[in-house]
Amino acid sequence: MQHLSVYCDGSCGPNPGGVAAFGWTVYDGEEKVCEFCSVACVGEGATNNVAEYSAVVSVLSWLLANGYAKRRVVVYSDSELLVRQFAGKYRVKALNLVPLHRQALELAVRFREVAFRWIPREKNAEADALSQRARRGALLSCGRGEKAQKLAPLVRHLGADLYAVPSQSDPFKAYTVDLSKNTCDCPDFQARGKKLGYCKHILAARRFAAKHPKPPGLEETA
Template identity: 45%
Template sequence: MRCIQLFFDGACEPVNPGGIGTYGFAAFDGGREIYGEGGVVCFGERWCTNNYAEYAGLVKALEWALAGGFDCVSVFGDSQLVVRQMLGLYAVRAPNLRPLYERAVELSRGFRRFSISWVPRGENSRADFYSKRAYCDFLKSRPDLRERYGKWLATERQLELLRRLGVEAECLSKAEASRLIKSRRRIPRS
């Protein structure tokens, strides 16, 4: 039996709901990353949320694993909502999530062995990387969206401060930029 580990993630940036919804997933075999991908699943719609993007990441990961002929997967995500819904601990009430949930359940039945578990955000860094890269690449390719989401994106002053701190951060929200600036300023300089 071929067993792999799948890590999935999703984000809706720079505002949730209604931002740019992206997914990411990474596949590991014996601790070695064998595949990773990210993409955009929605933007601008009220139903476009981080939970929708998280489910999209799970569905994309399961589709990839089935297409690759894997029959045993251990799935990990940092979304307690998605994991608990998949485990049957929470009901799926949001109409925008129901089709994705049903697709994920259907896909999960295609494996001989399937498990899903929650992990802290820090243990989901590769899936997060693919999700964030998809967001930033999409934002860069669509100048009209920089204007549309401008009030939530980092200001020019914040971007300049981050550049001085050695951080390239053109796609960050104002809140993320502020947190990063504060955390970097606390680091003693040698």
């Protein structure tokens, strides 16, 4: 059985502190299985490397949620730092990358095998274009990032990849975010977020998950 080829990329503009966005594609042989782009975070804590790591966490979560745990996965990235850190050649020193690195490793061990390989930027153009598309979309709706920062401390983990994020307009209401599927049941996501790949509740849940990674052993068995 041939391996799945995953192409990931992330960018942040300005770096640091701007809009950190990412994109990824999944190929099974010559067939494109899926593509996705979204925003990792905006403002404080946003960097190119956070965007790169967020792409890996996002795509591995999607693959697990869609039944690919028994497949061999090769993740291609033009980030030499990311590839070398996953290979154990570089230490993860940046505090904002430590939880994302841990989260990605905890996802990776649930597959038959996951390998990380470096590719030059020109061979990663598709994922790069997706990340740029997500960043441009975020710049047109920059208010979501600031709102997500305020909501993040109020997020509750419901189990697995599900999170409850409170509504800003109704203190008695909360929306459910599924990070493995990149979905939210709020009206904004249904109306506009599906095309963007995120809403303020998804951004808030990602911020919370990055700072509060799930303990090893609590993940659902694939």
